[in-house]
Amino acid sequence: MTTPWVPQTPHQQAVLGVLLSIRALNDAMDRMNGGMKDDMDMNATDLAALRMLIVREQRGESVSPHEVAKHLRISTASTTKLLDRLESSGYVERHPHPRDRRARILTLTAHSRATFFKHFAEHLEQMRRVTEPYTEDELKLIGRYLTDVSQAIDPS
Template sequence: MDAVDPLTTDWSEDSVALMHGLRDWSARFDELNRHLSSWTGLPTSDANALGQVVWADEAGEPLSPAQLSRQIGMTSGATTVLIDRLERSGHVTRHRESTDRRRVTLRPTPEARAANDRFLAFAGTEIATVLQTTSAEEARAARAFLTRITEAAAAANARLTERARTAR
């Protein structure tokens, strides 16, 4: 596929509306995260991290501290401090489940999972309804689009990271 110059391209009304929709979803998701923060009594960054840990554990793919650091956009040092806070407050535990005892994974505590479940039961009804009433065809198309747009954002982020690294 040929590269498209975002500044000189004539954008269709649908493309503009789609980008606005993605922006709006991002803003509403961020707002939900702030509500989770209030619900759990945690700082927003901690609630976001805890949510990432819970979702990864639910998927059967517990996060390492390095993976969490990448997902929440914090340095490894700042992430370590955040994990220490979550551990002290009884929200996460560190595990050495692998034969490689150096590999640490993060798991939510049963209490943290229960608090997250209470939040989702209260706040997730509308989103769950939309997901359950979306046709398989529509879900596949949306997932394919989200995969492509996420990969495009990842490529842009990698290019920006490399530029910042070489500019030093």
């Protein structure tokens, strides 16, 4: 696209409104994450790794260092340095994989969970309060839309 898109119809104006709302949400999330990484004394990549581990833990899934590298799109050498930092700061632990002695899995420490949720709990409660008034059907539609947008931006 070489020229800016200019909405021509009421529907296109509504599309633009939603896209502007997504940008505002992204900016708010960036500010929230910026505050968290500063409070937790880590960089954005470290925080992204912790978020991935938390989400995967909530799903009951284990995470290998290779999966962290793939998720963050960083080299294995960079992943090793990242995990060394997170481990020395008391945020993650490396353990032998239960079925593959050659592999490792990562787990969050109690300190990591407590620190992360201490910073995120207030934001989560505010988001929950905003979300509560919507009907189940509306929430399913919003969820589907956000998933579709996420996959359009990052299909991996």
